[in-house]
Amino acid sequence: MLKDPAQKYQPYPPLSLPDRTWPEKQIAHAPRWLSTDLRDGNQALAEPMDVARKMQLWNLLLDCGFKEIEVAFPSASQTDFNFVRQLIENHHIPDDVTIQVLTQAREDLIARTFEALHGASRATVHLYNATAPLFRRLVFGMEKAQVIELATRSTRQIRKLCEENPQTHWQYEYSPETFCFTEPEFALEICEAVAAIWQPSAERPMIINLPATVEVNTPNVYADQIEWFCRHFSQREAVCISVHPHNDRGTGVASAELAVMAGADRVEGCLFGNGERTGNVCLVTLAMNLYSQGVTPGLDFSDMTRVVEVVESCNQLPVHPRHPWAGRLAYTAFSGSHQDAIKKGFDARRPGERWEMPYLPIDPQDIGCTYEAVIRVNSQSGKSGSAWLIEQNHGLTLPRALQQDFSQHVQREADEGGKEMTQNALWQLFRSRYGLVPAPRFHLLSYSSESQQDGLLRLTAAISHDGETRQLEGCGNGLLSAAASGLSSWVAQSFVIKDYHEHTLGERSDSRSVAYIHCLFQDGSSRWGVGIDNDVARASLQALLNTLA
Numbered sequence: 001m002l003k004d005p006a007q008k009y010q011p012y013p014p015l016s017l018p019d020r021t022w023p024e025k026q027i028a029h030a031p032r033w034l035s036t037d038l039r040d041g042n043q044a045l046a047e048p049m050d051v052a053r054k055m056q057l058w059n060l061l062l063d064c065g066f067k068e069i070e071v072a073f074p075s076a077s078q079t080d081f082n083f084v085r086q087l088i089e090n091h092h093i094p095d096d097v098t099i100q101v102l103t104q105a106r107e108d109l110i111a112r113t114f115e116a117l118h119g120a121s122r123a124t125v126h127l128y129n130a131t132a133p134l135f136r137r138l139v140f141g142m143e144k145a146q147v148i149e150l151a152t153r154s155t156r157q158i159r160k161l162c163e164e165n166p167q168t169h170w171q172y173e174y175s176p177e178t179f180c181f182t183e184p185e186f187a188l189e190i191c192e193a194v195a196a197i198w199q200p201s202a203e204r205p206m207i208i209n210l211p212a213t214v215e216v217n218t219p220n221v222y223a224d225q226i227e228w229f230c231r232h233f234s235q236r237e238a239v240c241i242s243v244h245p246h247n248d249r250g251t252g253v254a255s256a257e258l259a260v261m262a263g264a265d266r267v268e269g270c271l272f273g274n275g276e277r278t279g280n281v282c283l284v285t286l287a288m289n290l291y292s293q294g295v296t297p298g299l300d301f302s303d304m305t306r307v308v309e310v311v312e313s314c315n316q317l318p319v320h321p322r323h324p325w326a327g328r329l330a331y332t333a334f335s336g337s338h339q340d341a342i343k344k345g346f347d348a349r350r351p352g353e354r355w356e357m358p359y360l361p362i363d364p365q366d367i368g369c370t371y372e373a374v375i376r377v378n379s380q381s382g383k384s385g386s387a388w389l390i391e392q393n394h395g396l397t398l399p400r401a402l403q404q405d406f407s408q409h410v411q412r413e414a415d416e417g418g419k420e421m422t423q424n425a426l427w428q429l430f431r432s433r434y435g436l437v438p439a440p441r442f443h444l445l446s447y448s449s450e451s452q453q454d455g456l457l458r459l460t461a462a463i464s465h466d467g468e469t470r471q472l473e474g475c476g477n478g479l480l481s482a483a484a485s486g487l488s489s490w491v492a493q494s495f496v497i498k499d500y501h502e503h504t505l506g507e508r509s510d511s512r513s514v515a516y517i518h519c520l521f522q523d524g525s526s527r528w529g530v531g532i533d534n535d536v537a538r539a540s541l542q543a544l545l546n547t548l549a
Ligand SMILES: CC(=O)SCCNC(=O)CCNC(=O)[C@H](O)C(C)(C)COP(=O)(O)OP(=O)(O)OC[C@H]1O[C@@H](n2cnc3c(N)ncnc32)[C@H](O)[C@@H]1OP(=O)(O)O
Pocket: 040, 043, 073, 075, 076, 077, 103, 104, 105, 106, 109, 128, 129, 130, 139, 140, 177, 213, 276
């Protein structure tokens, strides 16, 4: 039994900002993106990436269109150091891409960081130190002034090293780590102190990154903190405000979006939300959220399957099948009412129209998926799902009453098997139920018909019945009624044709035809039959015969 949590935990206080403006804002353009897959994502892996895996992920990040990539914590390990050296020495960094590296506020680590960056044409040096009361007290054992001194001393060192290496176009990023549970006034004070040393300008770009190092509050509180900081920072126009949400409460994406509404210019995160504990914010989700609202995200996920495969292989972690936008079940409907609505959506859709599709917020084709996975059938499915698959895969547009009839068979089979019906199993069930088999019980071999003087039509047909050839004769107003009159004696009961539909399969003049017939028998039973043939009359006669089987 869980004990009273109030005895053990306390809420983090929200910030008072009654005149907040962010709730009225809409995100009309994409923020700057920084991928930290190769740093924050990497440091959270049981087995951090080697250089080869890092290179594979680096190439993917470039293909996705990232222009800022945090590639390493070079002073942490030889692997990270070597990776940075390889990127620079082997000219892997495109001109429009800036690499970023992280360092603690320690003199030796900063020196080693600059060794790693030697010769880079553009680079961002990222300094962090925790600022929250708990960390000041517990981790550093420092008063506020000492923490400020730590950050400013290191900034001074970094500035000096940048000036000594003018061949590189430098950018500086400072993170008051644990920002989201630091007193806002202290976070502001330390950032002001750091900026006063760096002196940001267009020539000396600076990023102030305000991380939710551990997500401890609802996203609206984070948004208030960001808006408050943006309003109070003295050099707001001279710096880029970045956010770096983690996902401890499962609201990393919401935190990032509200933070952008609150004034952030840039978002740091990882693909599919890899990262410490429950992860960094997922950049795929953020970008696709924008895309689905008609906002160009500036990142390209048009081959999502490849992105998932590479990330899974590099991180050695699976992407959840229900991951937003990218999971292999993200566009799949099993349930009947969803399938029905989707089928109606596709039926109503005209080329060039805006996307308006029940249950599908984007067109799966935009991220390289086919429509095949959109509808899958199991015992939770209804008539529209099966009808959709038969139509998509075989071109048969089933009449509504036949959809209902077939659905009952599908339901029974799926329930009994307790499994999903594969597309092939569904088609085989359809064929066997409605007579589309190589040797149906009643098989039309040939037929001829002639009009009589009384206006009726006389039909003569050769039919293979359970392997034996029999002669069918009948008279009626048309071909089908003539056939039905003759067949009544064969099945020892009269029946009426309740429903008849036909259409061509395809658009060419020599396309085959499909006929659907529904018969009601004297004993109260009713059955559907389906026939497919080059000749529509043969298709209809065979469909009728298939109702008898
Ligand atoms: C929220 C984040 O993701 S921050 C990034 C975290 N990433 C990593 O830590 C991965 C890479 N790190 C490492 O490989 C190692 O931690 C190293 C190489 C950087 C440092 O290793 P070590 O020298 O063994 O130190 P260790 O990791 O134990 O760090 C603890 C010390 O650093 C201090 N420290 C922690 N963070 C910082 C910081 N940002 N700036 C300055 N000092 C810091 C601590 O107060 C502690 O000091 P103490 O030993 O005097 O008590």
